[in-house]
Amino acid sequence: MLVNAVRQRRKEIEGKSEGGNEDGTLMSTLVAGMIRGEITEEEAIDNVVLLVFAAHDTTSYAIAMIFKMLAQHPKCYALLLQEHGELLSNEVPGENLSFVDVKKMKYTWKVARETMRLFPPIFGSFRKAIAALNARDSQFLEDGSILKVADMKTTLCLYIRPFRAVLSNQRRCWGYVQVLWTAYGTHYNTEYFKNPLSFDPRRFDEPIPPNAFVPFGGGPRM
Template sequence: MAMSINVSPSLALSVLGPLCALIMVLIHRESMRRRSKKKLPPGEMGLPWIGETIEFYKSQQKNRLYEEFVQPRVAKHGKIFKTRLMGSPTVVVNGAEANRFFMSNEFKLVISSWPSSSVQLMGKNSIMEKQGEAHRLLRGVISATLGPAGLEGIVPEVCKSVKLHLEKHWRNSETISLYRSTKVLTFTIVFECLLGIVVEPGMLEMFERVLEGVFAPAISFPGSKFSRAKNARMEIQKMLVDIVRSKREEMERRPESGQEEGMLLSQLVAGLIKGEISEEEVVDNVVLLVFAAHDTTSFAIATTFKMLAQHPNCYSILLQEHVNIMSNKSHGETLTLDDMKKMTYTWQVARESMRLFPPIFGSFRKAVSDIEYEGFTIPRGWKILWTAYGTHFNQEYFPEPMEFNPSRFDAPIQPYAYLPFGGGPRLCAGHQLAKINILIFVHYVVMQYDWSLLNPNEPVIMDPLPIPSQGMPVKISPKLN
């Protein structure tokens, strides 16, 4: 006769609880044992969660991330070192070979890893968050508009915007804030030349409120930077959804209306109509593009003028280049894409300015599996940070790196050493648009105005992106023709 044994639930729990706890302890010990066999990069992890975040932010706010944070640790630990930033164990890498390794292994060994606040404000459906095929699809749509054929049509529109801006804001002024002026201009160019959206009063200020929160803690208590930014983002989203839906109705009613040259919004909405991308993806990528194409470009323009003011010999060479270009054109004839190609020295000046003052300090990646690199193991889930400063200020790639020398770009630069626009699959899709914005603005200013910076040694600070601390005030006077 079979016997049955009744076990009370309380007895079962009293046995299973400690057993589960023991199993978890054993698993944790085994994980620690395996990890202990891995050779982690040298470095200091600092306090739990906080790590070295305070030192990182302090140096970044003064725009001295390389001098005060990266360089001392490289001197102590070498080109690759570990730390803890914003709660995450992080490996900081330096050098062109490290940049090449991690950027070329995007989607394979590493993925983009932005702070939660940035993701929420830029949009989880933006290209910066997309991986693999989804990223390639969206990048293809954007690149098609910003390729040679698209830029050919955009150049005359940018020229028109620059001339109108100078006439409206510069013509009757004696001093202007160069940085603020270029922010207004580049914002207008993105909206009107690239997206076909008329800029209304208050739109720039709305986007600026979003920018204030992109690196702030993602805490939504009333009055916080992130909370204010999130509210502004909701306003922007509502505005853009209305614009996208209106554009879709127009293109479905009149398909030929989607063929405008250079209109990125038309290309995105065409993808929406075909079912290739969603409405959320259209909106989020427009938001990202506005930030990527105007904030960094306006800073690059400002630092270009800063360097020209400090180096009058370089300004003389640059000015002559523009005089020569106009000598072959009739009065009132606008610039073309071919004229941009003739501005070789001007672009060298801009490139050297962006080397010394990178518009972006670098970017975070996350390891999707354990990575073996340079004899070290970077564990799965750890962050990897590359910085533009790690090569831009290194004499191995740029002799006498703190000197302003546009002619260093006469010779080819080692791949992955010069990274003002990033690199690899995540190279900024709008870098060619930034180039023509810079060249066209410089052209019209130097040909139409005498100018001088009121404070040529004005410091650059981070708030949260790099900006001239005083807005770069400039004394101007129209040239007499």
């Protein structure tokens, strides 16, 4: 099914003028890269399969939490409903919404972002320290498996791997270890979000500091 979908999308893009992937969907972006020779068909299909597999859980969880927040905050629900009503008033009855229409739902997106701030679909991710990691006032379990860094904004879990520990000026240095970061470290940090336990979509009216909002991690496409 996915193979046919990718090949069908390729036909549609090739049948249009340059810029035929302007709908902004991930599949169109992957297929456009395939047409340009940047990735193979197998790589495009593998990425689609991976995302479908990963998204069935994260998407359903995010949607469920959005409904929960809207049910608990009727004023927010009223504003969201008003936005949808205004958008639909300009649409042809029975016509499906386009990606362009979805991008116009500014308040709806703020509701989604605030929900994912409180309930991140992804708990965290692993990163490999390619240089020494310095920290002050750190705390460990006896086996050295958990690292709590007092002077950093996130909580890092240091999984047991071969590493060197060096004592110097009350610092410990670790190099080439695998580190787990968690979204909660910044999402609930009062330095970045006032009253972090409250549900307030309007907090996203203003720009958020880089890497403070990371429900799916970071990167150029986030």
